[in-house]
Amino acid sequence: xTKEEVLQSLAIxxxxxxxxxxxxxxxxxxxxxxTELEAAKIPNLDRLASKSICGLIDPISYxxxxxxxxxxxxxxxxxxxxxxxxxxxxxxxxxGLKLTEEDLTARGNFATIDENGIIVDRRAGRISTEKNQEIxxxxxxxxxxxxxxxxxxxxGKEHRFVIVFQGEGLKDNLIDADPQKDGKKAKGTExxxxxxxxxxxxxxAYLKKATEALKLFHPANTILLRGFSKIPNIPxxxxxxxxxxxxxxxxxxxxxxxxxxxxxxxxxGETLRDEVETLKNNFNRYDFFYIHFKKTDSxxxxxxxxxxxxxxxxxxxxxxxxxxxxxxxxVVTGDHSTPAVLKSxxxxxxPILLYSKYTRPDGIRRFTERQCQKGQLGRFPAMEIIPxxxxxxxxxxxxxx
Amino acid sequence: xTKEEVLQSLAIxxxxxxxxxxxxxxxxxxxxxxTELEAAKIPNLDRLASKSICGLIDPISYxxxxxxxxxxxxxxxxxxxxxxxxxxxxxxxxxGLKLTEEDLTARGNFATIDENGIIVDRRAGRISTEKNQEIxxxxxxxxxxxxxxxxxxxxGKEHRFVIVFQGEGLKDNLIDADPQKDGKKAKGTExxxxxxxxxxxxxxAYLKKATEALKLFHPANTILLRGFSKIPNIPxxxxxxxxxxxxxxxxxxxxxxxxxxxxxxxxxGETLRDEVETLKNNFNRYDFFYIHFKKTDSxxxxxxxxxxxxxxxxxxxxxxxxxxxxxxxxVVTGDHSTPAVLKSxxxxxxPILLYSKYTRPDGIRRFTERQCQKGQLGRFPAMEIIPxxxxxxxxxxxxxx
Numbered sequence: 175x176t177k178e179e180v181l182q183s184l185a186i187x188x189x190x191x192x193x194x195x196x197x198x199x200x201x202x203x204x205x206x207x208x209t210e211l212e213a214a215k216i217p218n219l220d221r222l223a224s225k226s227i228c229g230l231i232d233p234i235s236y237x238x239x240x241x242x243x244x245x246x247x248x249x250x251x252x253x254x255x256x257x258x259x260x261x262x263x264x265x266x267x268x269x270g271l272k273l274t275e276e277d278l279t280a281r282g283n284f285a286t287i288d289e290n291g292i293i294v295d296r297r298a299g300r301i302s303t304e305k306n307q308e309i310x311x312x313x314x315x316x317x318x319x320x321x322x323x324x325x326x327x328x329x330g331k332e333h334r335f336v337i338v339f340q341g342e343g344l345k346d347n348l349i350d351a352d353p354q355k356d357g358k359k360a361k362g363t364e365x366x367x368x369x370x371x372x373x374x375x376x377x378x379a380y381l382k383k384a385t386e387a388l389k390l391f392h393p394a395n396t397i398l399l400r401g402f403s404k405i406p407n408i409p410x411x412x413x414x415x416x417x418x419x420x421x422x423x424x425x426x427x428x429x430x431x432x433x434x435x436x437x438x439x440x441x442x443g444e445t446l447r448d449e450v451e452t453l454k455n456n457f458n459r460y461d462f463f464y465i466h467f468k469k470t471d472s473x474x475x476x477x478x479x480x481x482x483x484x485x486x487x488x489x490x491x492x493x494x495x496x497x498x499x500x501x502x503x504x505v506v507t508g509d510h511s512t513p514a515v516l517k518s519x520x521x522x523x524x525p526i527l528l529y530s531k532y533t534r535p536d537g538i539r540r541f542t543e544r545q546c547q548k549g550q551l552g553r554f555p556a557m558e559i560i561p562x563x564x565x566x567x568x569x570x571x572x573x574x575x
Numbered sequence: 576x577t578k579e580e581v582l583q584s585l586a587i588x589x590x591x592x593x594x595x596x597x598x599x600x601x602x603x604x605x606x607x608x609x610t611e612l613e614a615a616k617i618p619n620l621d622r623l624a625s626k627s628i629c630g631l632i633d634p635i636s637y638x639x640x641x642x643x644x645x646x647x648x649x650x651x652x653x654x655x656x657x658x659x660x661x662x663x664x665x666x667x668x669x670x671g672l673k674l675t676e677e678d679l680t681a682r683g684n685f686a687t688i689d690e691n692g693i694i695v696d697r698r699a700g701r702i703s704t705e706k707n708q709e710i711x712x713x714x715x716x717x718x719x720x721x722x723x724x725x726x727x728x729x730x731g732k733e734h735r736f737v738i739v740f741q742g743e744g745l746k747d748n749l750i751d752a753d754p755q756k757d758g759k760k761a762k763g764t765e766x767x768x769x770x771x772x773x774x775x776x777x778x779x780a781y782l783k784k785a786t787e788a789l790k791l792f793h794p795a796n797t798i799l800l801r802g803f804s805k806i807p808n809i810p811x812x813x814x815x816x817x818x819x820x821x822x823x824x825x826x827x828x829x830x831x832x833x834x835x836x837x838x839x840x841x842x843x844g845e846t847l848r849d850e851v852e853t854l855k856n857n858f859n860r861y862d863f864f865y866i867h868f869k870k871t872d873s874x875x876x877x878x879x880x881x882x883x884x885x886x887x888x889x890x891x892x893x894x895x896x897x898x899x900x901x902x903x904x905x906v907v908t909g910d911h912s913t914p915a916v917l918k919s920x921x922x923x924x925x926p927i928l929l930y931s932k933y934t935r936p937d938g939i940r941r942f943t944e945r946q947c948q949k950g951q952l953g954r955f956p957a958m959e960i961i962p963x964x965x966x967x968x969x970x971x972x973x974x975x976x
Binding site: 203204209230234235236237238239240241242243244245254255258259261264265513515516518519520521522523543544547548552553 | 576577578581582585933934935936937938949950951952953955959961962963964965966967971972973974975976
């Protein structure tokens with residue numbers, strides 16, 4: 175049996191409650207000797223760390239910087255190399271679309287072509303978001319379907335949009351209908367397998383109609399599509415781990431990712447307090463909770479060290495209300511690092527603490543990257559967190575006799 | 576996708592410079608409480624360690640003692656279980672032969688047979704190296720080719736030689752033409768697959784001719800061949816990692832190994848100073864440098880603890896000239912341990928430090944096995960070093976959205 179199969183065969187349903195707290199982009203890099211966590215005043219997290227076991231997680235693997243998709247799959251216990259989430263799907267989740275297994279998505283750009291069909295601007299002069307919304311509405315009214323397949327187009331920012339093809343038999347083995355460079359002819363897609371042939375024809379028919387319809391919309395006189403994808407066939411967390419999971423997150427992308435692994439996505443408000451309130455109100459209804467805090471990542475992406483420190487401190491202040499629920503297992507970690515220094519996601523490992531009554535606490539005094547590294551969890555891949563949580567919740571039977 | 580495929584898809588070319596410093600056989604075992612590294616005075620390495628992230632690498636896997644072939648493949652980022660380098664190829668690289676994909680190599684022994692073809696001494700009484708050279712020259716003149724396949728024979732030490740068959744369609748799926756025991760009949764090789772049938776016939780025809788030619792050379796009156804192999808089909812480091820790599824090493828084997836993964840092998844002198852001078856003179860021409868220091872391993876193989884300590888200290892003194900080049904990422908580690916106590920390669924993990932501006936330094940004060948073990952890199956497989964170096968050189972894009 176594979177390790178996955180073994181885990182699946184050992185998982186049992188129990189009443190114990192597990193909470194996974196994900197502080198987005200928590201890991202950082204030193205500025206004047208201290209990382210964001212090291213600079214923050216976080217007495218509650220520090221105290222909890224001292225009663226927990228600690229370590230460092232690699233979201234994916236040594237040196238790999240993850241997008242939110244793969245890093246969350248790993249946190250949810252799935253091999254991020256095996257289950258891939260395409261670009262179109264991520265974009266669709268990002269704007270809150272609920273996709274079914276029949277939907278084919280792609281990321282789109284409005285673009286400019288000349289009279290010979292040569293792309294002169296892949297971004298249509300970065301038209302305004304308002305103009306984009308206007309053109310999307312026009313296109314949506316002009317072309318509602320192709321050959322029985324419904325087509326829906328959703329505006330994003332500037333020249334970007336998401337497109338969804340809905341109907342039976344659509345496949346995603348398609349190459350990008352986007353040469354990724356100006357000065358080339360805008361071509362349609364091509365199918366990579368015979369079974370995707372019809373899908374390619376439908377997409378290309380749509381592209382032709384759309385370009386005709388956009389004739390008078392210069393500079394947005396054509397569209398480019400890439401990242402054709404359908405939601406991957408992922409077994410649910412119930413199937414894999416016998417968990418009844420719920421997600422609490424404010425941003426659509428994380429809500430969408432949670433839905434992909436079969437979590438119930440709970441309605442919640444905008445603030446940390448709203449999210450914790452939602453946790454409290456639903457605590458009896460589920461046995462696994464994923465609660466996501468976003469602000470740390472946004473501050474890191476802005477390169478704002480101080481703002482990230484403040485966001486971490488805000489989370490620290492909310493921690494006692496989570497502890498008050500007396501979860502059997504509480505994990506605090508991140509999906510990836512977002513050091514203010516880099517203004518982006520990074521490959522650096524994240525600190526993790528796991529609190530449960532069945533541990534040998536490390537006695538580590540601070541919840542920081544460099545202190546957690548000294549803990550007994552060592553440095554390990556994020557996809558091992560769920561098995562550890564299950565074990566500490568006494569939700570895994572013995573393997574073998 | 577596999578992890579390998581993912582890494583390949585993420586790698587990008589940039590200007591940043593990576594240096595991998597390999598101290599051959601660096602890891603040791605304690606004598607009177609201290610390993611070779613612990614006994615050495617290495618202020619420069621110690622200072623660098625304090626500004627780096629540290630850990631322990633397993634060249635291959637727990638408990639496995641590597642030869643130089645697999646351990647270098649791992650250092651270069653290749654799975655040493657997947658890419659195998661045969662004995663014949665290693666011997667050929669060791670004497671500085673440049674092999675092409677058509678060449679079939681084997682390791683050879685001169686041996687003694689009696690009138691019935693029974694092997695009475697697999698090593699022909701360990702004839703002198705001079706005698707060996709003489710016989711090889713004679714054989715080379717006697718038999719230059721078999722059935723259109725060129726045969727070249729290169730003397731080694733005592734009874735040992737390397738043989739290379741050159742020509743189209745040669746295969747290496749052959750069993751050893753060497754029973755590995757005295758008292759058995761010297762038999763030819765056999766093909767393991769139908770396509771290797773012709774190769775086996777050619778090798779056996781050569782063996783027959785050689786034995787005839789050697790009739791009067793008792794005790795060296797026959798030859799035994801083993802480790803038939805061709806260079807493995809390894810994607811280059813450019814293909815895999817988009818690196819423009821160069822190798823600086825004085826021994827032929829390491830130069831040959833570097834060539835197998837597509838490195839440019841730079842001409843250099845015999846001393847450490849020569850090697851570092853070569854690094855300096857070529858620093859603008861490449862973005863990855865493998866620099867190999869051999870003396871530590873030789874001292875370990877000799878069982879000479881003090882000599883190994885001295886060799887380590889010599890490398891420490893050269894370190895500042897490497898640092899002066901201001902590489903973006905500098906790794907110092909070894910390919911395997913060679914404890915003087917064991918007088919051989921061993922399975923023990925090696926210390927590693929990685930220096931770059933995008934780390935959270937461990938603050939470790941000494942570059943030793945037991946201090947590095949406390950660092951945040953933890954204990955990990957050597958083949959993860961390249962992904963880490965790429966990441967720290969900002970040479971890897973984000974994985975997924």
